[in-house]
Amino acid sequence: MQTKNPIRDLQHIPAALQPLMNALCEVGADLSNTIQRGPLGGALGAEVGENTGGDTQKALDVLADEAFARRLATADVRWYASEEQDSVVELDPKGRFALAIDPLDGSSNIEVNVSIGTIFSIFEAREDGDASFLRPAHEQIGGGYIIFGPQTMLVVTFGKGTQEYLLDPDSKQFVLVQEAVRVPTTARxxxxxxxxxxxxxxxxxxxxxxxxxxxxxxxxxxxxxxxxxxxxxxxxxxxxxxxxxxxxxxxxxxxxxxxxxxxxxxxxxxxxxxxxxxxxxxxxxxxxxxxxxxxxxxxxxxxxxxxxxxxxxxxxxxxxxxxxxxxxxxxxxxx
Ligand SMILES: O=P(O)(O)OC[C@H]1O[C@](O)(COP(=O)(O)O)[C@@H](O)[C@@H]1O
Ligand SMILES: [Mg+2]
Ligand SMILES: [Mg+2]
The missing domain is CATH 3.40.190.80 (D-Maltodextrin-Binding Protein; domain 2)
Structure with a gap:
């Protein structure tokens, strides 16, 4: 049986970044499933330590970080920089990309069942791990987030507009729903x-x-x-x-x-x-x-x-x- 891509519609994603994006979305779909099962106030929301930034780490922060690092090691990613790790980690010396990640954003909301997410930023890898990230932010070649809310969605840009994908609970694939997201100007x-x-x-x-x-x-x-x-x-x-x-x-x-x-x-x-x-x-x-x-x-x-x-x-x-x-x-x- 042929396995399905985690992302169904790949036309807006540069070919070189498709393995990386598929890897991110595969973990995103698994996390969505884990979050839905919970227990949010129990095992997933339990405090387990403190990160470099001095923030409390919850079990889901650590679980998400480990899942992304493991899966991205085979997705052309050389350097991995995570909120939950002290320094940059080399995943694959031959990888072409550097990926920075907040594996679980909104940690304080885990146990109260409010939307949380994953935020990621992609650069071309340089020889040095730190130098791959400590550079002008306009050098990003991709950036976005996965939101775990009433619906799980991916919102991402590769520099040609912002696209929005919805995780289809039946096929377990991210499906393109908006090709050109625009921030409305009317809200007060x-x-x-x-x-x-x-x-x-x-x-x-x-x-x-x-x-x-x-x-x-x-x-x-x-x-x-x-x-x-x-x-x-x-x-x-x-x-x-x-x-x-x-x-x-x-x-x-x-x-x-x-x-x-x-x-x-x-x-x-x-x-x-x-x-x-x-x-x-x-x-x-x-x-x-x-x-x-x-x-x-x-x-x-x-x-x-x-x-x-x-x-x-x-x-x-x-x-x-x-x-x-x-x-x-x-x-x-x-x-
Ligand atoms: O509790 P505060 O000071 O209002 O800060 C809220 C901010 O902190 C954050 O939760 C920080 O992110 P993490 O949960 O990844 O540490 C943001 O998502 C949010 O905007
Ligand atoms: Mg955050
Ligand atoms: Mg976080």
Whole structure:
């Protein structure tokens, strides 16, 4: 009997990357199955240790990391950089590609049955493992995520638009459902962890204050707020419905550059978003023009529809005294 490809529709995937993408999706389909069986609050969500970034590791984080590393070793991948590993691992010395991965994003949501996912970024491999990843993010040749939600989906770009695939529960194959995803521009929704308000810098506070002031404030329109605490889920909402996501740096120790990691979270999400017509910055500068200084480096992250992301940057462009003045003169940003 002929075995089916994990991805049914391969036409948007460069031929050289098809073994790698099939490997990712094979593990993605298995993980989807594991997650559906659970128990989420028991074995899969159990705390088992701590990773290099100081985050608690849950059993599913480790299980996912091991499954991807094992399967990618025969998928033309030379270098494997994972959130759950201290340093870059050489999988196949002859492999042509370097793959960075957040094997399980949204770990804090495992036991509460909220959408979680896997985020990945692909570069051409260089001779040196670290150098394969610590380079401008616009050198990515692929990037995307698998979301494990009510439906399991793959959202990916290879630099020619963003495509969306749905895992068909009957055939167990990822089937192309959208050839050219576009970030809608109409939504009036922002996503930020508002419990950190007191730690934010003035431009971020001013931006959020103006959203919250709604039709009584300078924006003269009401905004809604969402915070799932799963980057994949926030990304999926934004590519489906629009809006803006912010995880800025703040004054807490260790959060000077926010929480999210450049190599295996922000770079691939920025690639997906830009290819879908949106924008992604570190609150001021384009993420895809930046390089991570080290593997687990964090960066402030703002992404979504271009008008909103540009507005956040504009609040940062003002001299300090004008940002101060914003607190008393909200008319400055009236649209
Ligand atoms: O708990 P906070 O500070 O709101 O952070 C939530 C963010 O942390 C993350 O869970 C970090 O990812 P991991 O779960 O892979 O560590 C993001 O998915 C999410 O956007
Ligand atoms: Mg993550
Ligand atoms: Mg993770």
């Amino acid at each position: 929704e922002f996503a930020i962890n508002a419990s950190n308000y007191r730690h934010w810098a003035k431009p971020i506070r001013a931006y959020i204050d103006d959203c919250i002031a709604g039709d009584e404030g300078p924006r003269a329109q009401n905004f809604n707020m969402r915070w799932v605490a799963s980057l994949v889920a926030e990304t999926h909402r934004i590519i489906s419905r629009g809006g803006v996501f912010l995880y800025p740096g703040d004054s807490r120790k260790g959060y000077e550059k926010g929480r999210l990691r450049m190599v295996y979270e922000c770079a691939p999400i920025a690639f997906v978003i830009e290819q879908a017509g949106g924008s992604a910055t570190d609150a001021q500068d384009r993420i895809l023009d930046k390089s991570a200084p080290e593997l687990h480096a964090r960066t402030p992250f703002v992404f979504g529809s271009t008008d909103k992301v540009s507005r956040v940057a504009a609040y940062h462009d003002l001299p300090e005294q004008e940002v101060n003045a914003l607190f008393g003169n909200r008319g400055l940003f009236r649209v």
